[in-house]
Each structure stands twice: as structure tokens, then as C-alpha cells.
Amino acid sequence: MALLIDTPVWPWRGRRWSHLVSDTDYDELHAFVAEHLGMPRRAFQGDHYDVPEELYAVAVAAGAEAVGSRELLQRLLAAGLRLRKNARAAG
Secondary structure, eight states, rough: EEEEOOOOOOEETTEEEEEEESOOOHHHHHIIIIIIIOOGGBBOOOSSSEEEGGGHHHHTEEEEEEOOHHHHHHHHTTTOOOOOOOHHHHH
């Protein structure tokens, strides 16, 4: 069971963002985000949270495993928790 976060390199609205996922289940992910990052549930993007760069170190200190983007995606796919883009947009 692991929470994974990639490096904050994704630009959006003048900031850089990371992706935070669980390779176990969404409940683990929601609990971690609420307890350690204080982000609202509405920030959930269907299979991940976008985490602003200023919370990256907080997430890692709280136990998220820092990984590269490719590893994050591979592990999310292997866990069967990756949603296709059109499924995220619909849901």
C-alpha cells in the first residue's frame, strides 16, 4: 500500500503541480489528503489529486513516496485505478 507523488513539473495557472495517487484504493488517498494536506474532496480528479508545489514537501514528509511520472502512471495502471481521460471528464 503506497501513496505516490511525482515531481511538481506540471504547469497550470502560473504554478507547478504534482499528481498524488494511491496504488491501493481511493479511500486511502482521500484520507491522506484530508489529514495531511487539508485539500477538499472536490479537488479529486477522478483518479488523482493535483497537488500544488508548495505542498509537495508536506506530502513527502507525511509519507507519500516520491516517484517519477512514468513510475506513478505504471503503478496506478497496475493497481487498476487509472481512469481514461474521457471517464474523468464525465465523472
